[in-house]
Amino acid sequence: MTVAPRHPPLPVGDLEDAARVVREAGGRLTAPRRAVLEALFAAEGPVTAEQIADGLGGRLPTTEAVSVYRNLDWLEEIGVVRHVHLGHGAGLYQLAGAAEHAYLVCERCAGVTRLDAARLRRVRAEIEKASGFHAHFDHFPIHGLCPACAAGA
Amino acid sequence: MTVAPRHPPLPVGDLEDAARVVREAGGRLTAPRRAVLEALFAAEGPVTAEQIADGLGGRLPTTEAVSVYRNLDWLEEIGVVRHVHLGHGAGLYQLAGAAEHAYLVCERCAGVTRLDAARLRRVRAEIEKASGFHAHFDHFPIHGLCPACAAGA
DNA sequence: CCCGTACTGATACGGGGTTGCAATAAGACC
DNA sequence: GGTCTTATTGCAACCCCGTATCAGTACGGG
Numbered sequence: 222m223t224v225a226p227r228h229p230p231l232p233v234g235d236l237e238d239a240a241r242v243v244r245e246a247g248g249r250l251t252a253p254r255r256a257v258l259e260a261l262f263a264a265e266g267p268v269t270a271e272q273i274a275d276g277l278g279g280r281l282p283t284t285e286a287v288s289v290y291r292n293l294d295w296l297e298e299i300g301v302v303r304h305v306h307l308g309h310g311a312g313l314y315q316l317a318g319a320a321e322h323a324y325l326v327c328e329r330c331a332g333v334t335r336l337d338a339a340r341l342r343r344v345r346a347e348i349e350k351a352s353g354f355h356a357h358f359d360h361f362p363i364h365g366l367c368p369a370c371a372a373g374a
Numbered sequence: 375m376t377v378a379p380r381h382p383p384l385p386v387g388d389l390e391d392a393a394r395v396v397r398e399a400g401g402r403l404t405a406p407r408r409a410v411l412e413a414l415f416a417a418e419g420p421v422t423a424e425q426i427a428d429g430l431g432g433r434l435p436t437t438e439a440v441s442v443y444r445n446l447d448w449l450e451e452i453g454v455v456r457h458v459h460l461g462h463g464a465g466l467y468q469l470a471g472a473a474e475h476a477y478l479v480c481e482r483c484a485g486v487t488r489l490d491a492a493r494l495r496r497v498r499a500e501i502e503k504a505s506g507f508h509a510h511f512d513h514f515p516i517h518g519l520c521p522a523c524a525a526g527a
Numbered sequence: 528c529c530c531g532t533a534c535t536g537a538t539a540c541g542g543g544g545t546t547g548c549a550a551t552a553a554g555a556c557c
Numbered sequence: 558g559g560t561c562t563t564a565t566t567g568c569a570a571c572c573c574c575g576t577a578t579c580a581g582t583a584c585g586g587g
Contacts, residue, residue, distance in 0.1 A: 249564060252566090254565085292565095
């Protein structure tokens with residue numbers, strides 16, 4: 222689990238597409254690797270390695286946790302997978318999408334809101350103006366109070 | 375290690391001040407607790423629990439790690455301490471300051487820049503406009519490319 | 528100076544992830 | 558299809574960063 226991506230995101234459309242990318246990267250499409258990819262395609266949102274190992278709660282065959290970790294790492298290295306942290310617990314993995322998403326986590330109700338890149342342009346511009354940093358919002362969440370909790374507080 | 379502060383920050387100016395606050399919160403000023411506070415005052419920036427337990431690398435007497443964790447937790451509950459995460463590793467603890475600081479972490483060189491609240495007003499405003507969230511930047515870092523690495527990339 | 532109880536230290540345990548290594552199986556080449 | 562190379566697996570042991578339990582200690586109000 223690297224903190225920074227080594228390769229640019231390499232979005233894949235389906236399993237077949239992923240298989241091609243895997244081979245092009247010099248990898249083999251083994252059963253555990255295929256299972257990890259299938260789980261990522263089947264998942265609704267970002268999921269933990271443990272959820273993948275458990276077959277998303279029984280919906281898919283299970284996979285050895287250690288193989289899940291190794292495959293997620295490697296798939297992340299080649300750009301197919303990304304992981305985010307939405308709190309103190311386990312990292313959450315997902316297929317690398319074409320567009321960056323920010324995750325807004327409410328510190329009171331723990332609710333998570335996904336915001337797409339387009340709406341962050343001005344945020345990034347303000348950060349750049351204030352610090353020179355070119356911010357990415359796809360690895361650590363933006364923490365704070367959601368509208369409802371802010372109103373109640 | 376709570377993810378969200380339970381109490382508003384309660385900045386303390388020096389050890390004596392901290393001792394008063396500890397007693398007012400119904401706590402006792404034991405040797406390990408004093409040691410943790412001394413380490414936090416002596417530290418240059420945010421430090422790990424382990425660094426505190428080690429006496430900041432020998433500069434101060436050592437303290438049992440388990441007591442360091444318990445004291446940091448309790449001090450955080452009463453508002454004297456805050457912790458941040460600047461990456462995948464251990465949390466980093468510091469005395470709660472009066473002003474919020476954001477931590478900008480470069481994903482390439484891992485350099486950390488501290489930015490104070492005043493310069494974040496417009497950033498926060500843009501996030502509020504885009505999502506309704508009232509963002510805090512003092513718990514998770516803003517991840518991205520520092521000016522130097524952005525130029526080199 | 529006493530005494531209740533907040534706190535300590537030793538130990539065990541937990542989640543989350545990584546590493547070492549022998550055994551297995553993809554898939555390139557024939 | 559058979560062979561062979563080596564990427565990958567699965568098991569087990571391990572590591573980091575903390576937490577929980579609990580008997581014993583010591584802080585500090587009276």
